[in-house]
Amino acid sequence: MAFFVSSILLILIGLYAVLVKRNIMKIVIGLSLMDTGVNLLIISLGFIRGRTAPIINTRDLLVNTSSKVVDPLPQALVLTAIVIGVAVTAVALSIVMLMYSKKKTLEIDEYKELKW
């Protein structure tokens, strides 16, 4: 439950940054926070109290595996999601770098040329 609440909190904090902060870097950080929150949420969904990680590192896990480990799929998904999150953050940061090199500012208000 703590995982659940904290992950939701993380998402909300991230969202807050995206919706309210006027600094581009803070928006990017907000996106990252959201991403992390979502990943945590997924893990917590697959978690079953009293079970171990779905890694067969001891012999006794070989029998009745499915009743001894937590759901492996969310963890696999999260692995992928983390990789994607890293890629997105990388692209985001490089875009931000280019933006800064053009206008020398990170204020989002300065980036409203395209509208209407």
Place this chain on the structure above:
Amino acid sequence: MWAKILYAFLTLIGGIAYGLLLGGISRKITARMQNRRGPTVWQNFIDLWKLFRKKTAISHGVMFYLAPMFRLVGGAGTFLLVPVVVGSPYLSNFSFGGDLIVLMYFMVLGCLGMALGAAESGHPHAPIGVTRGLSQMAGYELPFILSVIVLMVADKTATLEGIVRAQQGGILHWHLFTHPFAAAAAFISLLGMMTSYPFQVVLAPQEIAVGPPTEYSSTFLSYMFSGRSVFAVAKYLLFMNLFLGGASNLLWAFVKTFAIFLWPLFITNVFPRLRLEQSVLFFWTWPTFLGLVDLLRIYLVR
């Protein structure tokens, strides 16, 4: 058939002569009202003869040359489409050629031809006069059409014979009395048709030197002149047939047309002149209103 043409031709000669005579009378009456002696009533015949006998004639081109023919044939044609005495084998002219609608459009032909010839003369006053005439026509046609439609709807016929027959049986059957408002509208538009004061700006002898025919002279003008005379008589005959019950013999025809002839004459000598837009708007208001009264009456009664 040939007899018919002969009769029609004789009537036409009579019509032209009558028209010229009426023109002379009008000059005489006008003069007397202005305390002048005035020319003799035969003056128009003398003028016509003088013009006809001129030695040279100036022409400005083909259309200019043909226009007097248009004018004369148009005027004569209009005259011949109107029966002088309905039912008479001698005096009903070529009224089989068409009904009232035909007549109203045929009337334009002579005017159109003359207008084109005049315009070719190259004198600016000619087209000025023509456009004034056409605009004025747009003015007086509205009340006139109103009253004609009233008659056509009331009598359920578009032929002049039919309209005359519908008025038989006493003076009170004349459309002048059965449809007084329509008749009033038509008679007011007659003033416009005759281009007499107060609607005389079309010819305006002093300013644009009688407008359309300003460049015409000698034989050309004589043709125009006769065309105009017979055209006037045709209009009087038309009004007689429309509103005064037609004529049962030649004498009546003379009396009635003469009466109609007097109507614009009396107006013309006591009124000043209106500008063109004033006359158009005048025609589109009071006489139109009068015409509408009868049209509405017919519409509701039907």
Place this chain on the structure above:
Amino acid sequence: MVNPILIIGITLGSAFLIGIVQAFRPRWTGWIFYPTLVFDFLASAVNLYGFLSGSIGKPIMVKIGGFPPPVGINLLVGKAEAALGTLIFAVALLGAYHWGRRGFPQPQGKIMVLFLLLALGAAGISFTGDFFNLFVFVEITSIASYGLVASSRREEALEAAFKYMVVGSISSTFILLGVVFLYKATGSLNMLDIGGKIAGGFSSQVLGLISLLILAGLLVELEVFPINGWALDIYQGADPVVVALLAGAAVKAFYLVYLKTASYLALPSFFKLSLIFGGGTYLVSQFFAWRQENARRLLGYSSVGQLGLLILAGGLLLSPSLPASSRAMVLAAVVLLILNHSFSKSSLFLLADNVKGEKLEDWKGVLSSSPVFRFSFTTSVFSVAGLPPFPGFWAKLLLVMAAARFSPWLVALILAGALAEVVYYFRFFYLVSLGDKKAEVGNNLLAPLVASLFLVGAVPLAYKMAADKLSLTLPGGVLVLLGLSLLVYLLGFSRLLQWLASLGLVAYGAYLLLPFLKADLSGFFLGLILAGAAVLLLATYPGAKNLSSSFYPAYLVVVFSMAGLVLSTTWFSLFVFWEIMSWASFLLINMGRGKKAAWIYAVLSAAGAYAMLGGISLLPSPYISSVKSPGPWLALLLSLGFLVKMATVPLHIWARDAYGESPDDFTPLLSGIMSKMGVFGSALVFLYVVINLSSRSSFNYLLGWAGVLTAFFMTLLAVFQEDLKKLLAYSSVAQVGYILLGLALFTPLGWTAALYHTVNHFFFKGLLFVAAAGIVYRVGTSYLPHMGGLIRRMPLTFFASLLAVIALAGVPPLSGFAGKWLLYTALIEKGWIFIAVVAFLASTLAFLYSFKILHAVFLGQLQEENCEVREVPIPVAVVEIILLIPLVVLGAFPRLILDPITRVLGKVTALGIPDLKYTKTLGVVSRLGHWNALFLMVFFAGAFILALIFFALTSARVKLVGQMDVGYSGEVPRSPEDLHFGYGMYDHFRRAVKWLIYPLATRVWRGIYEALGAVAEMGRRIYTGDTNTYAAYVIGISLLILLIFKG
């Protein structure tokens, strides 16, 4: 069959390889890049061919890693996926080629990697059969897009990329959360598996919310209103090639997966959600684009709108209450819309890449820059705006017919959006065709050309699909003729050859359609079209004129589409030909001087046509046959298109300039014949719809007034017009007003008058416009005050015009009078006496401009600069002579036309034959009066000749004097200019009727346009350009979706 995994794998491998090669031999990257795309395209195409030919029977299922679904990830490629893959790689190839020719931004290899990843991601999105895999592909696509959008490194591009990234991340978060919750709820990630479970009755309380989460994420990517500000920014700011790829390919993949997800998850509220968001986006975007001044953003609004239409169609597909036949129609429409939009928008964006500057202003004159540009642009704009014969047109037809089963309001929405689209696209078109100087345009035009050729190539396919679904049959002969007409374009190197070919084609057309020339309404109009077109075409002899190479093809298309129109047996077929005719004539008008006039014509034509289509969609049967108990609205909707073509008041505002400024060689056809198609259509409406109307008499009376007021006001305006062709234009519209009046009478006599006038108006107005073309060709202007006295230089044309004007004025003894006589007789018989009064007055007013035509052109003083003007060219003179013969002959023998009309009316059982008798002495006898045409002619001609002979014999010596030799108060005028009365001829009359000629209709229409434009401009302000705001819109709308549609 090619295993789809090969497409994914090879593309991914190539992307890696390019990354490595880039490090060592940057120039070699292209050797990997292009072959990969070609392979992808061919592989998808082979699969598509397999599905279409039936050699692949069921969807290809690819198990990855050997695990069978639902455990393993799988690809599932069916017909739709294969088709979409082909489309994606086709667009990608075009974009890659285009970009390569212009030069990729550096570093080239990295851009190529992103390019491949974008195409791959889009293909993957459509191929995958697994929800989590879907998320991965969405992310691949998104990341590649962020990079590509930013690749040009322009400030705008970076800004757009950043906004896209923020919004895109939120949307993929939704998708990811949705997918995981879905797994939690159903225990599966496989689409088929989940779909099967849900179809099998599986249900969960949270399933609705979960599905909505996924769909909300996809809706962000599908750019629905109002969460599409970022998309518009991309369209505006990114490199046009990237935009072509995104709009042409990637978005379509999102669309497909949206449909699949929605149907697998099968929530009943999905169809409403799609209808609301699709319809709203469609209408709002098409409307917001009205006053957009940035060309790329304008195209962006259009793309968003088209996507909205697709989502709306998706909503129809998801609707449980849609009948199977309609579902097939919608499916076909979706396929055609995707095809249409992908290629037309790719073409347009790649064209935009060739234009310097983004403002509409900067596009001025580009149409005249090169024929390839003109062809691609025209084709693409026509397709994207849904005009015939392109796929978008058939898609619209299908969609409207299917939507009609659903709700008439949906039809209204679709058509309103389509109209708004025409408004701004043709405003664009009008601005683009403006400008006398050639704009500087890049020459990277092959890719857009290929894209537009695809569109042309798709026409038969689209037609076949629509024809199957709608059971539409078009007269085959006409289609052949239309095809041949387009081939005349290939003779573009010689106008003379084109002219000869056109004459030959019209002759062939006449031969082909000969069996249809029967004595019925169609045959009557067909005869007019074929004979008339042949004669008028003769007068277009190119000589040294500066005709466009597409003049003759478009001319022929107008002619043959009119033939198809009158031969139509269904309303569909009529509508199709009507549209073809309208748009071909738009192109012709646009070739003239009046570009803006052409735009207004386009808008009003489209409004009328869409009203007609709306009406058709309400009909119980597409066959042109009696409609039982129609409502007055139906009658009005069906008539509107025809009324626009007839330029009936108050829909007349296009006519003056469109007639007056269209190419002089086209105007005779436009006035003489094309405006009569409105007459034909109205006749059909009167015969088959209005006839069963309960309020028939008031409907007819209303149209009667519309007709007579058209005649009156247009005549009045003609009186004051100072331009010859515009004057004739007003006159033409006024005459058609009389014809409408005759039809509205709905008595045999009224129809006789209308049909007679239809033919006769062709003779005299065709003659006048042909003469006008000759005069304008010789004098170089259509402005009346610059003419005068031309009788001396053009005696034949004067004579022909004189007869035509006499006929026009309706003065006996020429042919024009018959129409007047019949009409007035019919009016008085019917008892429409107030209308009769106005009609009479209008025809009196016609005398005013009749004189003006003859005087201002031919009479008065010949101006100095016109002294050397020659008679019109021989072909024009020949046509003048051909056309003046009937004016005289019909004047004497009106029965030559009246008898055929009587026979035609005999076929029209609803009316019967007119009560006319013919006697020797009285001529034509009606119940009211009589009129002896032959007598009048003989009498007048005889008397005239007699008078002439008498005059010649007796008159004085006639002396011809020079034109300046007039009695001028003893003064000698200096130049003919001083003596010519040719300007403001009716100023005195104008003072009297000033209050009647106030341009009320124009002001009102313009006011409406401006007001809507202002509202659109205000509405667009919701796209503030602020990143936070856009993110807030996404969150807000998603919450709204979750709250409203969860049930």
